Structures are given as structure tokens and as C-alpha cells.
Amino acid sequence: MSSPADRADHRLPSLTGLRCFAALAVFVYHAVIGPRIFLQPVFDDTTLFLFNAAGLNSISFFFVLSGFGLAWSARRREPATRFYWRRFLRIYPSHFVVCVLAIAAMLVTGATFDLHHVPEAFLLLQPWLPDVASSFGVNGVTWSLGCQAVFYLTFPLLFPLVRRIAPNRLWAWTFGIVALVFCVPLVASAMFPTGPPLIWLDxxxxxxxxxxxxxxxxxxxxxxxxxxxxxxxxxRFPAIRPWVAWVGLALGYVISTFAATSTYSLVAVNVIPVLLLIGSMAERDIQGKPSVASRPVVVWLGQLSFTFYLFHRIVLENVIGAFGFTYHWTVPAAIGAIALSLAMTLLLAWNLSTAVEKPFYRRFGRSRAPVTPAPA
Structure with a gap:
């Protein structure tokens, strides 16, 4: 077994590649659940039923992976202010540009939006608002960036505590946090036993x-x-093959699909399979075993996942809106519109990454002084 220090030196390309599949799942979810453009009601309802859980599970994957990635690449003795600045540069310049473009698109197309949603969107305050409709204003997907901002804010406080946990107690702490995830729906039902339902979900x-x-x-x-x-x-991660984690994830997907009206389907059902998938793929990279997710083209697409995520819903709404949401879409026309949206989103994501995301970070985010790697 390699030492912790040796393991920390390994790059984990498969985890970057998995971001590509997760971002694509979110795209398909919004393509199906948002515009409802398929003409035949049976086909429309079927796609909604099949892909409803895709976006939910992918967001959970991104949140767990965010913690994993920050902890894996943590720098020793980096001031909290420096960490916050680097995280700000990773997210905010691209977020700002896409928000401006989203507002411009709404003004050009005549779409209605509430002005009080604009500062909430720019400041990433949406997920703190219990009004779900308000949380999806301007660029609806950026509510998750509001959660990411909280993760980054707490990382310099939480990671030193996690580092102090004895290795033989790490799994006990993990099971304890998983138990808390399963408790959240109980708290939600106790705090809000009744209330108006969502438009798209009972x-x-x-x-x-x-x-x-x-x-x-x-x-x-x-x-x-x-x-x-x-x-x-x-x-201390067990010798679990990735296919076992994929089977667990598929099983959780089926459960969350058929139990869509249960709050347990939103996060709790798939949190354990997500942990197993990320852990098993990381182990595979450490052992030097290739995978589909570690192929260069998949890794490249995974590197674009953030800017792809920022653009995808705006592109879907504008491509479909150009023909009219009441347009009598046939199945081939609907699939064609979704394919066109996918290509346009990928092109915009690549441009935003090369023109904004990477240049800003290279110019302002790199430390001038050498940084000691994280301790074992």
C-alpha cells in the first residue's frame, strides 16, 4: 500500500471526466423537464418520468466532489484570504459574464423577470430564499453556486477539523454524516408539514x-x-470495483424515479452510491488503471463542465423560445432542438473557459510564493 503522501501526489483524471457525464445529465434533465416540447403527451410524460432524477443525482455528485477535490488538493499554510480569493476567481468572473448575457437575452426577447431577482442572482443569495420561484430567477442553475459559496466559506474552518480525525474513525464519522442526510427530510416534514406544491413536482x-x-x-x-x-x-477505502458503485447508483436512480414525490428521493437515496463511485474511481486512478472517464477527450469535456453548466439552461430556453414554446413540436424537431442547444452550449462553454475563466485565474489567482504540498 502506498503512503498517504505518495497517494496525495496522484492526479485523478477520472473524477474530472465524471464531471462531463454529470453535466450532461443535468442538461438532459432541464431539456426534458423545462420546456415540455414533445408533442405527444405519452412521449412527453415518459421522458419526464425517466429523466426526472438525472439532474437531482448529478447535483449531489458535484457537491460531494467539490469537498473531495478541495481536500485532495489542499495547500499547506495557505491563508484563508488567499483561498477565498482563488475560489472567487474560479467562479465569479464566469458567473458575472453569464448573468449579464442572460439579462441581455431576456431584454432582447422581451421575457419578463423581476428586477429584485437581479442582485440576488449576482450575489448568489438565491438558495437562502425559501421562495423556490425566486431562487430560479435570471439564471436558474446558479442557485447551486450559492451553495458552493458556502462550501468555500466554511472549508478553512472544516478541513482542519476533518484532518484531526483519527484514520480508524473516519468511516464512523462518514456514516454519522450520512445519517444526518437521511434526517433532513424528517426535519423538513416536521417544519413544513403542508404547503403549496411545486409546479413540476407534487x-x-x-x-x-x-x-x-x-x-x-x-x-x-x-x-x-x-x-x-x-x-x-x-x-482506507475498501476494494470496491467501480461497476459496483454504478449498479448502486442505477438502483438509487430507479428508487428516486418511482418515489419522486418523496423528499428522500432528492438527496438521501443516492448519497451512498455517489460516495462509492467517487472513491472507487479515485482508487482506480491511483492504481494507474485507465477508464472511460480518464480518456483525454472526456477529461477535456469535464474541464468545461462548469461553464457548460452556467450556459445550458439559458441556451435551451432561447433556442426553444425562438420557435415558440407553443410551437407544435414533433419528436424529431424536439430532439433536433435539444441537439442544437447541446452544440451551442458546448461552443459557448469553450469560449467562456478560454476567454474568461482560465485567463482570469492565470492572471490573478496564482501565488507568487512557492506553496508547500498538503501534509500526509
């Missing part, structure tokens, strides 16, 4: 907000990512 809106969007609830998945990184680093 579930009380405030329960949905507390379980799925509230940053404090989603912080648990981020902490699980921190714990998982330490488990892998100290060599």
Missing part, C-alpha cells in the same frame, strides 16, 4: 427547498467529500 415547495436547496442542508454532502478524500488518502 411536493410541498418549502420541503423541497429545505432538503434540496438550503445551503446548510447541502453542506453535509460537502463534508462527506472532505471525509472521503481523507479515507482515500490514508488507504
Amino acid at each position: 411536493m410541498p415547495a418549502q420541503q423541497y427547498w429545505l432538503v434540496y436547496m438550503c445551503p446548510l442542508s447541502r453542506l453535509l454532502e460537502f463534508v462527506l467529500g472532505l471525509l472521503l478524500a481523507r479515507i482515500v488518502r490514508v488507504g
Whole structure:
């Protein structure tokens, strides 16, 4: 078994590649659940039923992976202010540009939006608002960036605590946090036993907000990512093949699909399979075994996942809106519109990454002084 220090030196390309598949799943989810453009009701309802859980599970994957990635690449003795500045540069310049473009698109197309949603969107305050409709204003997907901002804010406080946990107690802490994830729906049902349902899902809106969007609830998945990184680093992740994790994820997907009206389907059902998938793929990279997710083109697409995520819903709404949401879409026309949206989103994501995301970070984010790697 390699030492923790040796393990920390390994790059984990498969985890970057998995971001590509997760971002694509979110795209398909919004393509199906948002515009509802398929003409035949049976086909429309079927696609909605099949892909409803895709976006939900992918967001959980991103949140756990965020904690894992930060813990894996943590720098020793880096001031908190420096860490915050680097995280700001990773997210905000691209977020700002896309928000401006989203507002411009709405002004050009005549789409209606509330002005009070604009500062909430720019400042990433949406997930703190129990009004779900307000949380999706301007660029609806950026509510998750509001959660990420909380993760980054708490990382310099949480990671030193996770580092102090004895290796033989890491799994106990992990199971404890997983138990808390399963407790969140109970708290939500106790706090909001009734209420107006969501438009797209037969579930009380405030329960949905507390379980799925509230940053404090989603912080648990981020902490699980921190714990998982330490488990892998100290060599205590079990010898689980990735296909076992994929089977678990598929089983969780089926459960969350058929139990869509339960708040447990939003996060809890798939949190364990997500942990197993990330851990097993990381172990595969450490052992030098190739995978589909580690192929260069997949890794490249995974590197574009953030800017792709920022653009995808705006592109879908504008491509489909150009023909009219009441247009009598046939199945081939609907699939063609989705394919066109996918190509345009990828092109815009590549341009934003090369013109804004990477240049800003290279110019302002790199430390001028050498940094000591994270300790074992």
C-alpha cells in the first residue's frame, strides 16, 4: 500500500471526466423537464418520468466532489484570504459574464423577470430564499453556486477539523454524516408539514427547498467529500470495483424515479452510491488503471463542465423560445432542438473557459510564493 503522501501526489483524471457525464445529465434533465416540447403527451410524460432524477443525482455528485477535490488538493499554510480569493476567481468572473448575457437575452426577447431577482442572482443569495420561484430567477442553475459559496466559506474552518480525525474513525464519522442526510427530510416534514406544491413536482415547495436547496442542508454532502478524500488518502477505502458503485447508483436512480414525490428521493437515496463511485474511481486512478472517464477527450469535456453548466439552461430556453414554446413540436424537431442547444452550449462553454475563466485565474489567482504540498 502506498503512503498517504505518495497517494496525495496522484492526479485523478477520472473524477474530472465524471464531471462531463454529470453535466450532461443535468442538461438532459432541464431539456426534458423545462420546456415540455414533445408533442405527444405519452412521449412527453415518459421522458419526464425517466429523466426526472438525472439532474437531482448529478447535483449531489458535484457537491460531494467539490469537498473531495478541495481536500485532495489542499495547500499547506495557505491563508484563508488567499483561498477565498482563488475560489472567487474560479467562479465569479464566469458567473458575472453569464448573468449579464442572460439579462441581455431576456431584454432582447422581451421575457419578463423581476428586477429584485437581479442582485440576488449576482450575489448568489438565491438558495437562502425559501421562495423556490425566486431562487430560479435570471439564471436558474446558479442557485447551486450559492451553495458552493458556502462550501468555500466554511472549508478553512472544516478541513482542519476533518484532518484531526483519527484514520480508524473516519468511516464512523462518514456514516454519522450520512445519517444526518437521511434526517433532513424528517426535519423538513416536521417544519413544513403542508404547503403549496411545486409546479413540476407534487411536493410541498418549502420541503423541497429545505432538503434540496438550503445551503446548510447541502453542506453535509460537502463534508462527506472532505471525509472521503481523507479515507482515500490514508488507504482506507475498501476494494470496491467501480461497476459496483454504478449498479448502486442505477438502483438509487430507479428508487428516486418511482418515489419522486418523496423528499428522500432528492438527496438521501443516492448519497451512498455517489460516495462509492467517487472513491472507487479515485482508487482506480491511483492504481494507474485507465477508464472511460480518464480518456483525454472526456477529461477535456469535464474541464468545461462548469461553464457548460452556467450556459445550458439559458441556451435551451432561447433556442426553444425562438420557435415558440407553443410551437407544435414533433419528436424529431424536439430532439433536433435539444441537439442544437447541446452544440451551442458546448461552443459557448469553450469560449467562456478560454476567454474568461482560465485567463482570469492565470492572471490573478496564482501565488507568487512557492506553496508547500498538503501534509500526509
